[in-house]
Amino acid sequence: MAAGDSFYIATPIFYVNDVPHIGHAYTEVAADVLARWHRQGGDDTWLLTGTDEHGQKILRTAVANDTTPKAWADKLVADAWLPLLETINIANDDFIRTTDERHESAVTIFLQKLYDDGFIYSGEYEGYYCVGCEEYKQLDDLLETPDGDYAGQLVCKIHGRPVEVLKEKNYFFRMSDFQQGLLDLYESQPDFIQPESVRNEIIQFVKQGLDDLSISRSSFDWGIQIPWDHSHVLYVWFDALLNYITAIGYGTDDENFERRWPAVQLVGKDIARFHAVIWPAMLMAAGLPTPRKVFGHGWLLVGGEKMSKSKLTGIAPSQITDTFGVDAFRYYFMRAISFGQDGSFSWEDLSARYQAELANGFGNLSSRVIAMLTRYRDGVVPNGVELTEADEAIFAAAERVTAEADAAIERLAIHEALAAIWTLVDDLNGYITIQEPWALAKDPANAERLDAVLFTALRGLGTLAVLLSPFIPDAAAKLWSAIGGSGEVQQQNVRAAFDWTGGPLVTPLDSSLFPRIEQVEAGTTA
Secondary structure (H helix, E strand, O other): OOOEEEEEOOOOOEEEOOOOOOOHHHHHHHHHHHHHHHHHOOOOEEEEEEEEOHHHHHHHHHOOOOOOOOHHHHHHHHHHHHHHHHHHOOOEEEEEEHHHHHHHHHHHHHHHHHHHOOOOOEEEEEEEEEOOOOOOHHHEEEEEEOOOOOOEEEEEEOOOOOOEEEEEEEEEEOOHHHHHHHHHHHHHHHOEEOOOHHHHHHHHHOOOOOEEEEEEEOOOOOEEEEEEEEEEEEEEHHHHHHHHHHHOOOOOOOOHHHHOOEEEEEEEEHHHHHHHHHHHHHHHHHHHOOEEEEEEEEEEEOEEEEEEOOOOOOOOHHHHHHHHOOHHHHHHHHHHHOOOOOOOOOHHHHHHHHHHHHHHHHHHHHHHHHHHHHHHHEEEOOOOOOOHHHHHHHHHHHHHHHHHHHHHHHHOOOHHHHHHHHHHHHHHHHHHHHHHHHHHOOHHHHHHHHHHHHHHHHHHHHHHHHHHHHOHHHHHHHHHHHEEOOHHHHHHHHHHHHHHOEEHHHOOOOOOOOOOOOOEEEOOOO
């Protein structure tokens, strides 16, 4: 992207039927890293997240907890979902709730337009409905369980719970009208759906033929009323998908809407079909641009199984951050998992990476460089040094790594960006080992060479602080301050991280960026 371009990125909005787990946090951190990178690159950046609060599942959860749906949603948002953003240090620009008046009124405008333009009609529908997915299911989406609590019943493959047979009069969206338009979109924009595995699955699904979509419910009343028929409420997915445009002014603020839309949309692969089929069809019907990109990332697996609130296999983010810290949480999930593929979480892997990569690798490097400048030069940064080929190689590596990381971010390959940055960590550690500044310091005759080595190491460290700021913002800011960086590290151009401005002095770190942690088992310190 050219600096100054609009970069609008949105997470899915999350159901408030329960508290968040690390699967939700994974999506939030990925979106936040991309937003922070683009923001630091000078792009006109906007990060949206939020909560989905309508639908039958929310209604049933609220009733089961002896409260109203709105009161339930208010409590979960206040006590769990907003605190999640603070727990994992998300710098979102907006938080949308589908119970917000701004959302509900804009949804009504959108619905009325589609109705007036002939894209919505009334009919009757009967099918297998999964309350957990809030979706009618085809037979190939279901399993017949031979034994157990649900023996002989059809259950949803995703939730493992029985589906219900529903028959009701509904309003339908003429989604079938957009089958060819969607296929043309996928062909003309090969990167519209990523990764490739999700793209292929979506294309095959659409090629099999699209049915019209039931978009209203009359069997319950927790939702946005259909404007021309108040006996129906809007299907929760049709409602939820519209948050991406209602939050930026659709129907109320044309200037901001034009400035922001279209968005890059990060979603879990299990909801990619909604975002890459239903959502662009809705936009086409309204005469609006389709999203810039839909990226369906993989699942977080624990013990080989997808984390699930309904199966009580979720891990709360605070279980990790309370022991390892926020930056380590963010680093681990962006580094250990290839973004776009499923990834397994284990406490052992988290602990091993923390010790080897953060504490011993980056943390120790930072402490050593600052300590040597403090010890050998009283914290004064050398200037006017004469560089050797070995020094120049570090400067070249810093420039190369900056470009490689930026290119990876453009591909949404977050793990590749971090891997590229980490080659500079390894290069600097190797450089210090070979140059042996502690040996140079023993002989005054080597003073100029020691100056060059310390200067080179510090320059590399500053580049790392800028590059890592979107990933581990707290540690990067702490390091930036210690090395005398100019201004705030978040204000530095990440695409020119190798060309940063520093001050005349460094100051000792008051503690290690990543303190050593004793052996960790099952999320607790031993």
